Amino acid sequence: GRVVSARELSIPSKAHGAMQKGLERLYEKNDYKGSLTHFQRAVTELPAYYEAYHQMGVAHMRLGQVAEAEQSLRKSIEVSENRYPVAHIQLAALLSNNQRFAEAEPLARRGLELGGDLGYGHFELARALLGLNQVDAAEKSAVEARTQKPELAQLHLVLANIHMRKRNYPALLLDID
Secondary structure, three states: OOOOOHHHHHOOHHHHHHHHHHHHHHHHOOOHHHHHHHHHHHHHHOOOOHHHHHHHHHHHHHOOOHHHHHHHHHHHHHHOOOOOHHHHHHHHHHHHHOOOHHHHHHHHHHHHHOOOOHHHHHHHHHHHHHHOOOHHHHHHHHHHHHHHOOOOHHHHHHHHHHHHHOOOHHHHHHHHO
């Protein structure tokens, strides 16, 4: 069965219900704008609901609202007292998407330290390191990501970029294959 934490049990039912409706709108109905109303309701009911701030950031990202996404993800990190790995890694992704690699790299590292999704965390760290032209370190992180999450398609593109920069053409062929 699913393990439920004491924190999850302490979330007021109205906040939990709003969060569930927001998640449904965001992931099942692809109604990004509609999901925001529910996530906002959740944080109104429980201002420390850092998971809801994280999901608000995801919704804003999907709407192409970079500043709002960054604000929501930073709020998630703040409210969680810097302990929510998913928000760190998601913010690293947003920053790398906007070529802010120097800011993304420590966030990806912190997300990994906190025990975030190792595959996705190492992927985001590899992206940031590649953007900083730290090719060897990026390769190491990308290889770790591949070990953890080989099905992550974007990872193979990052590895291909790394191997092109290193002029490692046999590895490049494997990445493309």
